[in-house]
Amino acid sequence: MDDALAEHLRLTAANGLSQGEVKQLLLAAGWTSAHVAGYLEKAFKKLDKGIVIRIQGVAKSFGTKSVLSQVDMDIKSGELFGLIGMSGTGKTTLLNIIAGFIKPDAGDVQVAVADGTAQSVVRNPDIVKSRIGFSTQTPSFYPRLTVRENLEHFARLYGLEYLDLSRRCNALLELVGLTAAREVVASHLSGGMQKRLDIACALIHDPAILILDEPTADIDPVLRKQLWELIRQINSKGTTILLASHFLAEIELLCNRIAILQNGKVIEQGTADELRNLYSKQYELYLQLSSHDYKRILEDLQRAKKYWSKASVENDELVVQTPYPEGMLAFLSSHVRRGDVQSLHLARPTLGKVFETLVNRK
Amino acid sequence: MNILDEVMELVKKNAQNLIRSKAGSLVVILGPLLIIFLAGLAFDNSNVYAVKVGIYRPDNASVTARFTEQLKDQFKVQEFASELECIDAVRNTDTAVCMRFAENFSIGVPTKNQVTFYIDYSRINLVWAVRKAMSEKVDEASLQASENLTSNLLGVIEFTKKEVQKERDALIRLTTQNELVNKNTQDLLAELGDIDLSVETEFSLDNVTSAGTQVKQWADSSLELGERSLNKAAQFMGAANDVLKSSGASSQAKDSLLASLQANLKEMDKLKADMVQMRNLTKDAFARFDAQMSALTLGIVSTKAKLDEADTSRQLSIRVIESVRLLLDQSLLSVFELQKSLNDIDNKISSIEITDANAIAQPIVTNIKPVVQEKTYLNYLFPILIVLVIMFTGLLITPTLILLDKKSPASFRTYMTPVRDISYVIANFITAFLILVVQTAIVLAIVSAFFSISVQSLPFTLVLLILVCSFFTLLGMIVGYVFESEETATLAGVSIGALFLFVSDVIIPLESMPEMFAYIASFNPYVLGSSLIRRAMIFNSPLSSMLQDTAILFGYVFAFAFIAMGVFLLTKRYSLQELAKALAPVWDKVHLPHRKK
Numbered sequence: 001m002d003d004a005l006a007e008h009l010r011l012t013a014a015n016g017l018s019q020g021e022v023k024q025l026l027l028a029a030g031w032t033s034a035h036v037a038g039y040l041e042k043a044f045k046k047l048d049k050g051i052v053i054r055i056q057g058v059a060k061s062f063g064t065k066s067v068l069s070q071v072d073m074d075i076k077s078g079e080l081f082g083l084i085g086m087s088g089t090g091k092t093t094l095l096n097i098i099a100g101f102i103k104p105d106a107g108d109v110q111v112a113v114a115d116g117t118a119q120s121v122v123r124n125p126d127i128v129k130s131r132i133g134f135s136t137q138t139p140s141f142y143p144r145l146t147v148r149e150n151l152e153h154f155a156r157l158y159g160l161e162y163l164d165l166s167r168r169c170n171a172l173l174e175l176v177g178l179t180a181a182r183e184v185v186a187s188h189l190s191g192g193m194q195k196r197l198d199i200a201c202a203l204i205h206d207p208a209i210l211i212l213d214e215p216t217a218d219i220d221p222v223l224r225k226q227l228w229e230l231i232r233q234i235n236s237k238g239t240t241i242l243l244a245s246h247f248l249a250e251i252e253l254l255c256n257r258i259a260i261l262q263n264g265k266v267i268e269q270g271t272a273d274e275l276r277n278l279y280s281k282q283y284e285l286y287l288q289l290s291s292h293d294y295k296r297i298l299e300d301l302q303r304a305k306k307y308w309s310k311a312s313v314e315n316d317e318l319v320v321q322t323p324y325p326e327g328m329l330a331f332l333s334s335h336v337r338r339g340d341v342q343s344l345h346l347a348r349p350t351l352g353k354v355f356e357t358l359v360n361r362k
Numbered sequence: 363m364n365i366l367d368e369v370m371e372l373v374k375k376n377a378q379n380l381i382r383s384k385a386g387s388l389v390v391i392l393g394p395l396l397i398i399f400l401a402g403l404a405f406d407n408s409n410v411y412a413v414k415v416g417i418y419r420p421d422n423a424s425v426t427a428r429f430t431e432q433l434k435d436q437f438k439v440q441e442f443a444s445e446l447e448c449i450d451a452v453r454n455t456d457t458a459v460c461m462r463f464a465e466n467f468s469i470g471v472p473t474k475n476q477v478t479f480y481i482d483y484s485r486i487n488l489v490w491a492v493r494k495a496m497s498e499k500v501d502e503a504s505l506q507a508s509e510n511l512t513s514n515l516l517g518v519i520e521f522t523k524k525e526v527q528k529e530r531d532a533l534i535r536l537t538t539q540n541e542l543v544n545k546n547t548q549d550l551l552a553e554l555g556d557i558d559l560s561v562e563t564e565f566s567l568d569n570v571t572s573a574g575t576q577v578k579q580w581a582d583s584s585l586e587l588g589e590r591s592l593n594k595a596a597q598f599m600g601a602a603n604d605v606l607k608s609s610g611a612s613s614q615a616k617d618s619l620l621a622s623l624q625a626n627l628k629e630m631d632k633l634k635a636d637m638v639q640m641r642n643l644t645k646d647a648f649a650r651f652d653a654q655m656s657a658l659t660l661g662i663v664s665t666k667a668k669l670d671e672a673d674t675s676r677q678l679s680i681r682v683i684e685s686v687r688l689l690l691d692q693s694l695l696s697v698f699e700l701q702k703s704l705n706d707i708d709n710k711i712s713s714i715e716i717t718d719a720n721a722i723a724q725p726i727v728t729n730i731k732p733v734v735q736e737k738t739y740l741n742y743l744f745p746i747l748i749v750l751v752i753m754f755t756g757l758l759i760t761p762t763l764i765l766l767d768k769k770s771p772a773s774f775r776t777y778m779t780p781v782r783d784i785s786y787v788i789a790n791f792i793t794a795f796l797i798l799v800v801q802t803a804i805v806l807a808i809v810s811a812f813f814s815i816s817v818q819s820l821p822f823t824l825v826l827l828i829l830v831c832s833f834f835t836l837l838g839m840i841v842g843y844v845f846e847s848e849e850t851a852t853l854a855g856v857s858i859g860a861l862f863l864f865v866s867d868v869i870i871p872l873e874s875m876p877e878m879f880a881y882i883a884s885f886n887p888y889v890l891g892s893s894l895i896r897r898a899m900i901f902n903s904p905l906s907s908m909l910q911d912t913a914i915l916f917g918y919v920f921a922f923a924f925i926a927m928g929v930f931l932l933t934k935r936y937s938l939q940e941l942a943k944a945l946a947p948v949w950d951k952v953h954l955p956h957r958k959k
Contacts, residue, residue: 140771157779
């Protein structure tokens, strides 16, 4: 009886009852002060400041195939968190566990709810779901309903009242740029518009966290850029975004922090620079000659071998990896004939390169 | 948001989806129209007999020609030149039935009165109807022939009865006479038995002769003795006379005495003479006596011989009479037996209650009359058809709807919403149920336009239809929840529907099933539903007689509602997982072990 009441109150608390109100209710129910204090500590446990999702020791297997093992991750409020990994590394499984669709075999996912307390996705998926919006790789809305009808339908299912519903729908249509298409049947929308509608549907209940699974897959570059802009806009409004993609450039461009998933494990996480610095302190120098004669330069480079780690001609371009970019620039400048340089630029290695390196190392 | 709002929102969404799907709308509206149209065509009996039947008649007998003409009233009759051609026509489905008459077909003549039907049982629906109709025609003629034969037979029996009754009187007389003869014979035997024709065996002629001689001797002796006595008396008389004369008696006295003595002496002399005469007479008499005795003896001997002969004849007569009597007894017994047999025959004939040839030839007249008068079979089949439509619609459209929603990417988002599980289930139920109700209403509307539906039973019929729709909707929902693809769900729906059909009285009557099987089948919801609707719509059965079955049907609905909810909860997790896979195409590259299908 006590446990049932406690669970009920805990759920109620997550839905808006303050800690003080719950305390009063428990005391009125005959609980001892010590018992109430212990319960409140447990029920109103909060995540560390700024953390909205805490993934702890999550493991998941399908049959004998282990998809995720011991995944630990913290996602901070307001950040745009990227999840990268090769196909089949468990990104979608992890996102589905966070959203409460799939139960992990081990571990838990704690999500900060409205009052700041942590709620387990495993134990209270319904509470957590209201905090999360999820846009899957394939748009999930009713193709025979109009844009407005889809938004209103999901808004009603989330319990939005008419005025809020109307306001929210209009705001979202404005945000995703579908105001003009509000009465268009969803299946008649273009691919990019459908994706935007899907994101709008995911945001209809104003979730604190938006999960985007491969949002730009199968979308042309122009629409992709539009979507990136939309994602930034959403994030700028304070929504924490968890973005899973195998487009490394997208992750690199958009995300504040990135976790790399390999064989069901998080092999590294941090900002893009942190990842680069951690595994590759070299720069890449790209030199393109109008004479296309790279043979002599490559011979010259052999004499300065200790200053570079890799030199090769790729796509009619000399690529030199070096930890000494200034010296290497000077070296090359002195060995190239005047007027032969068509382009020359120095860059940090791309996230793709870092990812490739990390994966190969692991 | 309360459950009602959630359910209403989900139902509204389902309805919008369905209405905006051209295929869905067509299925909902045209599906029942198509089914009822097809059913109407299939079960309309107006042209059932417009089928072709084959006939092979080895000869052109008038009887078979008459049959053929009668059949032409109802069928397209095709005559064949050979039996083989006729049978081949059935095999090639050119004709439905081949009817072969026996050679020299003749009614009532064994081996010549046979009509053989060659039937392709694989065309089960048509064959039974055609065979029935053709058999009716043959039976009609057969009945007429049978009536004639029976009438003749009855005439003979009636004649026999009269003859038996007549001969029974003669037999009674014969019995009486026989009994009288027997009695007389017995009397005769008694009389004959009483006749004593025995002769004293002591009788002897010698003895008679000896006795006669002795009598003669005794007579002679007597006469001699008399003579001697007379002589002695005469001596005494002389002596007396002397004495008297010497006596001192008065002379008078002496004279008187002497006179008396003299008179006596005279008398005595006369007696003596008489005695001599008597002796002579006796002698003559004895002579005659001897002669008579001799004649008598001869007569006696002759008589004795005759009596002996008569006795022998008597005894022979007794034996003959006894044997006659024995024969008479036996004859009487036979007469009794005969009488008894005749009585039995008479009784048996008299005990025949039905003496009408028509009644004997057709002892039971089957008048197949519909409980209610309808124009076509369709009305009788309507309850079965409507439940059939509901069952297959429920089992096919409901799982399809469930799966369309379950596999729709949008349902992923719906699952993300805090909508209660029960709201999904109720919404699914209401949507599918409404479709079924719309379809049933369309069918009912069409049917009511052509056939009379009892207004009195309409409310209860509607309740029953709601229960049936509910049950098959719930069953369809369970199928939809359990299966993950429309193909397998459709297969499952069809299989379940087929199972319900086979375990019902649609194909085989329940009564012809094994007892246990029939018992189980009687609880088949399809059987319950169609039976109840038939009773309500066609027979206007009282509500009280249907309450038990209605309660069972309601129990099914109640139980399946819980089962549907349970199955939804059990399969939800897996469905979500499958949906998540579908929504993330790259998932396929993970090479996860898929659930075995």
